[in-house]
Amino acid sequence: MVTASAPGKVYLFGEHAVVYGEPAVPCAIELRAEVTVTQREDGLRVQANDLSLDGFTVEYDGDASGRPDIDVSDSLVDAAMGYVNEAIAQVEDAAGVEDAGFEVQIDSEIPLGAGLGSSAAVAVAAIDAGTRELGVELAPEEIAERAYRVENEVQDGQASRADTFCSAMGGAVRVEGEDCRQIGTPDLPFVIGYDGGAGDTGALVAGVRELREEYGFAADTVEAIGDIVRCGEQALADGDVAELGQLMNFNHGLLSALGVSSRSLDAMVWAARNAGADGAKLTGAGGGGCIVALDDSPETITALEYTPGCEQALRAELDAEGVHTEGHR
Numbered sequence: 001m002v003t004a005s006a007p008g009k010v011y012l013f014g015e016h017a018v019v020y021g022e023p024a025v026p027c028a029i030e031l032r033a034e035v036t037v038t039q040r041e042d043g044l045r046v047q048a049n050d051l052s053l054d055g056f057t058v059e060y061d062g063d064a065s066g067r068p069d070i071d072v073s074d075s076l077v078d079a080a081m082g083y084v085n086e087a088i089a090q091v092e093d094a095a096g097v098e099d100a101g102f103e104v105q106i107d108s109e110i111p112l113g114a115g116l117g118s119s120a121a122v123a124v125a126a127i128d129a130g131t132r133e134l135g136v137e138l139a140p141e142e143i144a145e146r147a148y149r150v151e152n153e154v155q156d157g158q159a160s161r162a163d164t165f166c167s168a169m170g171g172a173v174r175v176e177g178e179d180c181r182q183i184g185t186p187d188l189p190f191v192i193g194y195d196g197g198a199g200d201t202g203a204l205v206a207g208v209r210e211l212r213e214e215y216g217f218a219a220d221t222v223e224a225i226g227d228i229v230r231c232g233e234q235a236l237a238d239g240d241v242a243e244l245g246q247l248m249n250f251n252h253g254l255l256s257a258l259g260v261s262s263r264s265l266d267a268m269v270w271a272a273r274n275a276g277a278d279g280a281k282l283t284g285a286g287g288g289g290c291i292v293a294l295d296d297s298p299e300t301i302t303a304l305e306y307t308p309g310c311e312q313a314l315r316a317e318l319d320a321e322g323v324h325t326e327g328h329r
């Protein structure tokens with residue numbers, strides 16, 4: 001039995017545009033997904049207590065159909081189970097085995113589909129735990145690359161390496177295409193506002209792709225997000241938190257123009273700004289879920305808690321720890 005954990009993340013800048021080769025800067029946060037993998041005689045058995053479909057907690061055996069016995073559409077089931085199933089396929093590929101039997105248990109502090117990278121954290125931790133259970137030890141960079149393949153597969157060939165590299169390595173990272181590196185940052189206190197909702201990453205990415213193909217100015221908007229990231233790198237190097245906040249605000253406006261914000265995300269962004277945060281933007285795919293604010297005032301959490309549509313507000317520290325095992329017996 002091996003347990004591994006990996007962190008979620010917030011995007012300082014660059015989500016969506018990173019899918020088209022622009023740079024992005026995600027930062028790992030101290031909310032983690034823990035995955036325990038145990039070899040078993042036959043088949044795959046998954047226990048995911050935080051994942052519910054149609055009100056049912058998901059627990060499934062990889063029987064002939066490979067599907068849990070619940071009354072929801074195939075596409076919803078595929079979306080829910082895809083990350084774990086593909087991660088196990090990567091484990092088998094890395095270890096050079098076929099049809100290994102596994103019991104997989106997932107315990108996660110990261111809300112699902114909320115832009116905090118739960119899918120990447122689960123994929124990264126599952127690959128680390130699964131390969132170690134088979135006696136294979138992968139470098140974090142290889143775990144990141146294999147977890148990227150998981151996201152790319154589940155998101156229909158539309159994923160960047162940003163979430164998975166960040167989750168595997170920890171800290172702040174810069175990702176541009178295949179160029180992935182860790183970067184230093186000044187002390188960045190984050191406040192997260194969560195509306196209790198979720199967005200469908202694959203569908204939101206596809207929506208941006210269509211806009212980008214249809215309108216030149218949407219393609220320009222994606223490029224402009226890349227320009228913001230390039231300015232942001234200088235602000236990070238200078239430790240200029242006020243400038244970082246300003247750039248986050250601009251980035252949110254451009255994401256909104258690309259159609260991936262929502263009423264509750266906008267409300268939380270404005271509440272944080274009005275309470276004195278240096279800047280605020282949605283994080284991740286959008287549609288619903290979380291905003292991240294660069295917090296300069298203790299009032300920001302309270303202001304968010306009183307914002308209609310906000311279900312939870314919390315402080316989140318940068319997590320320097322990427323994927324690691326919790327115990328190996």
Ligand SMILES: Nc1ncnc2c1ncn2[C@@H]1O[C@H](COP(=O)(O)OP(=O)(O)O)[C@@H](O)[C@H]1O
Nearest residue numbers: 048050080108112113114115116117118119201
């Ligand atoms: N605790 C969990 N247990 C099982 N699957 C999970 C868990 N957390 C995330 N996932 C998988 O990740 C998907 C959400 O990923 P995604 O839509 O990319 O949103 P995000 O990465 O922003 O949380 C879920 O539908 C599920 O397949």
Ligand SMILES: C[C@@](O)(CCOP(=O)(O)O)CC(=O)O
Nearest residue numbers: 015016115117159160284285
């Ligand atoms: C929209 C995107 O840039 C980030 C998605 O993040 P999340 O899954 O919503 O946490 C997609 C990607 O980079 O693969």
Ligand SMILES: [Mg+2]
Nearest residue numbers: 117119120201
């Ligand atoms: Mg995701």
